[in-house]
Amino acid sequence: MTSLTSEELRYLRANLAREPNDLELRVIEAEWSEHCSYKSTKKLIKELPRKGKHILIGPGSDAAAIDIGDGYALSVHIESHNHPSSVEPYGGAATGVGGVVRDILSMGTRPIALLNALRFGNLVAGSTEYSTTKWLFKNVVKGIADYGNCIGVPTVGGEVEFDASIEDYCLVDVASIGYGRINHLIRNHASSGDYIILAGGATGSDGIGGAAFASKGMLSQNRSAVQVPDPFEEKLLIEAIMEAVEHNYVKALKDLGGGGLSCCLSELSDALGKGFDIELSKIHSKEKGLDPASLMVSESQERMLFITDLEKLRGLRNIFQKYGIRFSLIGRVKDHRDLLLRYRGKIVGKMPANLVCNAPLVLRSSARARHVDEIQKIVFSPKVPTSLTNILLSMVSIPSIANKSWIFEQYDHEVGTRTVLKPGSSDAAVLRLTDNKFVSIKLDGNSKHCYLDPYFGTLGCLSESSRNVVCTGAEPVGIIDHLQFGNPENPHTFWSFEESVRAIIDYCKFMDIPVVGGKVSLYNETVMGPIKPTPVIGCIGILQDSNWISRIGLTPSSTIYTIGVTYDEMGGSEYYENYHKVVAGFVPRLSLNIDKLNRETILSLVRNKLVSCVHDCSKGGLAITLCEMAMEGKIGFDVNLDLMPNACTRIDNLLFSESQSRFVFATDSPKRVENLLKSIPGLRYAMIGKSYSESAPGRKIIFNKSGSSVIECTIEELEENYNLLPKEMS
Amino acid sequence: MPKVAILVFPGTNCERDVQTVLSRIYKFQTELFWYTRSGLGNYDAIIIPGGFTYGDRLRAGAIAAQSPIMKEIKTLARENVPILGICNGFQILVEAGLLPGALTTNSSLKFVCKWTTVKVINNNTPFTEFYKSGDTFNIPIAHGEGRFIANAKTFDKLKSEDRVVLVYSGENPNGSVDGVAGICNEQRNVVGIMPHPERGSESILTPTGFNNSSGLFSSLKAYCEREH
Numbered sequence: 001m002t003s004l005t006s007e008e009l010r011y012l013r014a015n016l017a018r019e020p021n022d023l024e025l026r027v028i029e030a031e032w033s034e035h036c037s038y039k040s041t042k043k044l045i046k047e048l049p050r051k052g053k054h055i056l057i058g059p060g061s062d063a064a065a066i067d068i069g070d071g072y073a074l075s076v077h078i079e080s081h082n083h084p085s086s087v088e089p090y091g092g093a094a095t096g097v098g099g100v101v102r103d104i105l106s107m108g109t110r111p112i113a114l115l116n117a118l119r120f121g122n123l124v125a126g127s128t129e130y131s132t133t134k135w136l137f138k139n140v141v142k143g144i145a146d147y148g149n150c151i152g153v154p155t156v157g158g159e160v161e162f163d164a165s166i167e168d169y170c171l172v173d174v175a176s177i178g179y180g181r182i183n184h185l186i187r188n189h190a191s192s193g194d195y196i197i198l199a200g201g202a203t204g205s206d207g208i209g210g211a212a213f214a215s216k217g218m219l220s221q222n223r224s225a226v227q228v229p230d231p232f233e234e235k236l237l238i239e240a241i242m243e244a245v246e247h248n249y250v251k252a253l254k255d256l257g258g259g260g261l262s263c264c265l266s267e268l269s270d271a272l273g274k275g276f277d278i279e280l281s282k283i284h285s286k287e288k289g290l291d292p293a294s295l296m297v298s299e300s301q302e303r304m305l306f307i308t309d310l311e312k313l314r315g316l317r318n319i320f321q322k323y324g325i326r327f328s329l330i331g332r333v334k335d336h337r338d339l340l341l342r343y344r345g346k347i348v349g350k351m352p353a354n355l356v357c358n359a360p361l362v363l364r365s366s367a368r369a370r371h372v373d374e375i376q377k378i379v380f381s382p383k384v385p386t387s388l389t390n391i392l393l394s395m396v397s398i399p400s401i402a403n404k405s406w407i408f409e410q411y412d413h414e415v416g417t418r419t420v421l422k423p424g425s426s427d428a429a430v431l432r433l434t435d436n437k438f439v440s441i442k443l444d445g446n447s448k449h450c451y452l453d454p455y456f457g458t459l460g461c462l463s464e465s466s467r468n469v470v471c472t473g474a475e476p477v478g479i480i481d482h483l484q485f486g487n488p489e490n491p492h493t494f495w496s497f498e499e500s501v502r503a504i505i506d507y508c509k510f511m512d513i514p515v516v517g518g519k520v521s522l523y524n525e526t527v528m529g530p531i532k533p534t535p536v537i538g539c540i541g542i543l544q545d546s547n548w549i550s551r552i553g554l555t556p557s558s559t560i561y562t563i564g565v566t567y568d569e570m571g572g573s574e575y576y577e578n579y580h581k582v583v584a585g586f587v588p589r590l591s592l593n594i595d596k597l598n599r600e601t602i603l604s605l606v607r608n609k610l611v612s613c614v615h616d617c618s619k620g621g622l623a624i625t626l627c628e629m630a631m632e633g634k635i636g637f638d639v640n641l642d643l644m645p646n647a648c649t650r651i652d653n654l655l656f657s658e659s660q661s662r663f664v665f666a667t668d669s670p671k672r673v674e675n676l677l678k679s680i681p682g683l684r685y686a687m688i689g690k691s692y693s694e695s696a697p698g699r700k701i702i703f704n705k706s707g708s709s710v711i712e713c714t715i716e717e718l719e720e721n722y723n724l725l726p727k728e729m730s
Numbered sequence: 731m732p733k734v735a736i737l738v739f740p741g742t743n744c745e746r747d748v749q750t751v752l753s754r755i756y757k758f759q760t761e762l763f764w765y766t767r768s769g770l771g772n773y774d775a776i777i778i779p780g781g782f783t784y785g786d787r788l789r790a791g792a793i794a795a796q797s798p799i800m801k802e803i804k805t806l807a808r809e810n811v812p813i814l815g816i817c818n819g820f821q822i823l824v825e826a827g828l829l830p831g832a833l834t835t836n837s838s839l840k841f842v843c844k845w846t847t848v849k850v851i852n853n854n855t856p857f858t859e860f861y862k863s864g865d866t867f868n869i870p871i872a873h874g875e876g877r878f879i880a881n882a883k884t885f886d887k888l889k890s891e892d893r894v895v896l897v898y899s900g901e902n903p904n905g906s907v908d909g910v911a912g913i914c915n916e917q918r919n920v921v922g923i924m925p926h927p928e929r930g931s932e933s934i935l936t937p938t939g940f941n942n943s944s945g946l947f948s949s950l951k952a953y954c955e956r957e958h
Contacts, residue, residue, distance in 0.1 A: 236741075
């Protein structure tokens with residue numbers, strides 16, 4: 001039984017002017033899956049602002065390339081491996097890393113960093129009973145660690161969120177950055193007669209139907225559709241490709257991912273405007289007797305497709321032999337435009353490449369999700385808790401907020417000797433490219449906000465990732481997005497997708513930051529229904545001076561400031577969900593003007609070396625932001641909440657609201673800061689207190705309101721709760 | 731300018747890091763030396779850098795240790811050429827029998843990447859002469875199989891011959907016996923350490939509140955210039 005719809009079948013027959021054979025049908029099924037074809041979303045995605053003066057190669061290739069000056073480029077890409085990781089977390093997550101690294105390699109750039117964004121069901125602390133969430137969490141982290149560590153690419157940053165809508169499921173997003181000379185970027189080209197070479201891992205029956213599997217709900221848990229990772233093979237490919245690129249032995253290069261050879265061959269053939277004549281029996285395989293269709297749709301890992309001419313072929317062959325990489329000459333480039341498939345000389349399939357890789361688009365209907373209005377209408381006014389200190393102490397232990405060292409210490413985050421800002425010590429990772437050029441990158445998502453309001457929730461993610469990058473001293477140059485939603489055939493789900501895309505368009509156009517790469521993952525469903533809408537946004541920034549690099553750790557005897565206004569915006573907040581057990585109300589809204597003003601103010605403070613530490617205000621609100629700074633710097637503080645710019649009606653809202661566009665920073669030059677901030681029209685800011693000196697009572701944290709302390713505890717007490725996650729997982 | 735060969739096996743992944751630091755900061759002449767080449771005798775020192783040679787299959791370092799080039803390394807070891815194994819390089823030296831004991835899975839059963847404090851025990855090696863015995867400094871580790879173990883006889887011999895070079899000070903991150911982080915051979919020219927000096931040699935890469943491990947390569951520089 002085919003997974004094609006009857007319209008798709010009709011379209012295929014009409015274009016071929018005949019019945020497709022079984023092999024052709026399998027190829028089409030793989031390539032026309034939602035996963036490979038973007039048939040539901042292509043039209044919307046095209047609206048994203050993708051042009052920018054630094055963009056050398058925009059989205060649509062395996063990865064995008066950004067000109068960072070002096071003849072060098074960064075490449076960047078994001079992928080997810082949600083469906084496979086939910087079934088087989090170790091292999092699924094590991095092969096996700098492998099896939100995104102090969103996208104970076106396809107550009108001819110060396111992968112220099114990995115990041116991830118992970119989402120799981122709720123982690124019940126202290127539960128000794130069997131927990132799927134723990135099993136998924138442990139093995140996903142181990143899969144990412146083992147793969148990244150082995151290939152020698154540092155995993156420098158990430159984020160993790162726990163949410164009930166992801167129960168028994170997981171979202172595993174991995175991003176990678178590459179770095180290389182602009183004149184070594186592979187700009188795919190080919191001439192008739194060139195050789196098509198498949199190199200790397202052998203093709204087997206693992207991962208058959210992976211793309212199709214990722215385009216269904218989770219009702220079928222097909223473990224054999226999950227691929228098997230071999231990071232050692234990938235490491236050999238990395239070094240071989242770098243050497244081949246150095247010698248200019250490659251004319252075109254593409255990785256094999258979802259859909260296997262079907263997608264790789266058809267997309268490359270279509271992009272080159274050339275036909276391919278392929279002999280499938282030449283493919284080096286793991287097992288004898290694989291039929292041609294299996295060879296075409298297998299998603300066996302660590303494979304790359306090379307195109308080169310006779311002259312370069314010898315050099316390329318020597319490199320493969322040096323590294324012990326298996327390869328097969330599987331065909332030749334032709335002047336026609338067909339994907340011509342042979343098996344032992346006999347033609348087994350023949351279809352125009354542009355038919356194969358351009359699935360008929362599907363118009364999905366969309367309808368505003370009813371829950372949004374209903375949930376927003378709920379009037380909820382809980383009592384202000386009697387002990388805000390206890391609330392704060394329990395808030396720092398929430399898995400989405402708590403210490404993540406259990407995760408990032410399993411990742412080699414320092415290999416490559418580039419990692420200046422390491423996980424845990426900063427808002428975003430900062431990597432050294434040269435002595436006077438650094439890249440900053442952060443991924444952010446917020447399923448809870450996006451569920452209550454996909455438009456403002458997504459705007460919030462964009463703002464948060466940009467804020468994080470700015471906090472390190474970098475200026476944003478590009479955005480990557482990964483849009484993860486449920487079944488697009490559900491009009492409410494599709495509406496939330498549209499809202500999310502609308503937010504990205506609005507934000508990126510206004511801020512003039514191009515979208516340099518992205519990915520869509522649909523059909524993320526659990527037995528309870530669709531996951532909460534989960535766009536994950538990555539922001540990439542550049543900085544040119546190591547003195548600009550700023551950290552979050554609070555410095556002693558400094559003056560503490562906030563920028564931005566705190567509102568009663570408690571919808572989707574960690575405080576409401578974890579303490580009041582309610583997901584309702586209005587999520588934080590965002591004024592693009594103010595967001596830009598606040599961000600530019602911070603960047604100018606940082607670049608004028610006026611801050612001693614700076615942190616963006618996000619999950620858990622102002623209280624958590626200050627506590628994270630205190631724990632990292634091992635220095636306490638005393639702040640007066642009366643001074644905060646705010647429109648809050650309650651003290652708990654003031655402490656824990658997740659209003660956007662806010663920052664906290666400390667300075668040792670308050671007069672100069674005051675003069676600079678005073679001169680900026682429309683800026684809302686305040687000096688709210690001081691950090692303690694290194695001597696006693698250096699390790700106390702105190703929040704005052706109306707002349708008395710409302711929260712008072714020590715850093716040790718905070719740390720005890722903050723470190724519950726590492727304890728829980730050990 | 732002293733010449734250092736940095737040995738590269740399939741799966742080695744810290745070779746360029748070591749090369750950059752040695753050439754840019756310590757002004758060594760360096761060469762990445764692919765494991766099938768010959769002519770390893772023309773260098774003042776040899777470094778076997780970290781990584782996952784052969785994907786850590788069988789045991790970390792076990793397959794690389796069987797490479798023909800290790801015969802050459804053994805000869806050079808006898809000829810008193812300074813040889814440093816870092817992380818996987820240490821594992822290879824142990825698997826090749828150039829250093830005693832074994833490196834096995836961390837007691838946490840997990841890979842661990844973090845900055846540690848180590849104490850110098852033996853400063854009479856080409857890689858530690860810059861330090862005084864008892865000095866402590868910070869240096870990062872990144873390994874899954876770094877727990878040093880040895881039977882009582884071997885370990886007693888190591889200690890009585892003063893061949894423990896570095897130990898972890900404070901937290902023992904992997905469960906090594908007596909917190910061993912590095913050891914040497916009887917001649918003291920072959921040293922294996924789990925921590926990564928190439929990652930700990932630059933202030934920009936050193937986290938707030940830590941000092942660095944630049945003394946290890948400074949030692950080698952001084953040693954090579956003197957012995958040259």
